[in-house]
Amino acid sequence: MTEQTERVAVACPSCSPSLETVHEVLTTGGGNATVKCTECGHVHKESMDEEKEVEREVVVSQDGESFKTRVSAPPDEEVAVGEEFLVETDEAIMQVRITGIEVGPEQRREETTIEEVDTFWTRVVDNVSVDVTVHPNGGKRDESRSVTIQVPGDYRLEVGEVEEFADEEFEIDAVVVRDDAERYNRKRYEHEGDWVEAKDAKRVYAFDQKSEPWSAW
Numbered sequence: 077m078t079e080q081t082e083r084v085a086v087a088c089p090s091c092s093p094s095l096e097t098v099h100e101v102l103t104t105g106g107g108n109a110t111v112k113c114t115e116c117g118h119v120h121k122e123s124m125d126e127e128k129e130v131e132r133e134v135v136v137s138q139d140g141e142s143f144k145t146r147v148s149a150p151p152d153e154e155v156a157v158g159e160e161f162l163v164e165t166d167e168a169i170m171q172v173r174i175t176g177i178e179v180g181p182e183q184r185r186e187e188t189t190i191e192e193v194d195t196f197w198t199r200v201v202d203n204v205s206v207d208v209t210v211h212p213n214g215g216k217r218d219e220s221r222s223v224t225i226q227v228p229g230d231y232r233l234e235v236g237e238v239e240e241f242a243d244e245e246f247e248i249d250a251v252v253v254r255d256d257a258e259r260y261n262r263k264r265y266e267h268e269g270d271w272v273e274a275k276d277a278k279r280v281y282a283f284d285q286k287s288e289p290w291s292a293w
Contacts, residue, residue, distance in 0.1 A: 086111060090118035132193050134163055136172055138200040149190045156187035158258045160201060171229070172198035173275070175256050199256075201229040201275035208280040210246050229275035236268035238285055246282035254278045 082101040087093055091113060099111035102119070112119045129148040136143055145163050149155075160173045176197035177185050185192075206227065211220045225241045233239075238247045250266035257276035265272055 088113040091116040151191035171202040231274040234271035245285040250281040
C-alpha cells in the first residue's frame with residue numbers, strides 16, 4: 077500500500093505570498109513543518125501549531141427527555157447562558173441553547189471560559205414544542221384547554237395572527253417569553269403585531285376560532 081503524502085493549504089512566499097496553494101508536508105516537528113509548494117516546488121518552513129481543544133459534557137433536553145453528548149472547543153473561548161451552538165449525535169445534528177453552565181458540584185455560572193466548564197445544560201431550539209392555552213371564543217376561562225404544537229425554532233408567533241395546526245385553529249392573544257431568552261425587553265407580549273420566535277416562547281395564550289362565540293342567552 078502506498079503511503080499518502082500529507083498536504084496542506086498555505087501561502088507560498090515564492091509564487092503566491094497572498095493566496096494559499098497546495099503544499100506537500102515533508103517533515104514536521106516542534107510545531108513547525110517543512111513544506112513544498114506543488115505549484116513552483118519552493119521548499120520552506122511553516123508554523124503548524126493547531127489550537128488545542130478540550131471536550132466538555134453536554135446535557136441536552138428535548139420535550140421532557142434528556143441525553144448526554146460531548147462538544148470540543150478551544151479552552152479560552154468564552155461562553156454564556158443563552159448562547160447557542162451545534163451538537164452532533166449518531167441520530168442528528170441539533171442546535172441547542174445553553175440554559176446552565178456547571179463549573180463544579182452544585183456550582184453554576186452565567187458566563188465563563190470553556191476551560192472552567194464541567195457540564196453544559198442545554199435545550200434543543202431548532203425544532204421545539206410550545207404549550208398553548210386555548211380559551212373558548214368569548215367563553216368562560218375555566219373552559220380553557222391546553223394543547224402543544226411542534227414548530228421550527230425560528231417560527232414567528234405573532235399576536236393577532238390566526239394559526240392552524242392539525243385540528244386546532246386559534247388567534248394568538250399573548251406570548252410569554254422564556255427566562256433564557258435575553259434579547260427581549262418584556263416577559264409578556266400582548267399587543268397586536270408583537271411576535272416571539274417559538275424557541276423563545278414559554279407559553280402562548282389564544283382564543284379558539286372553531287368554537288361558536290359564547291352567549292348567556
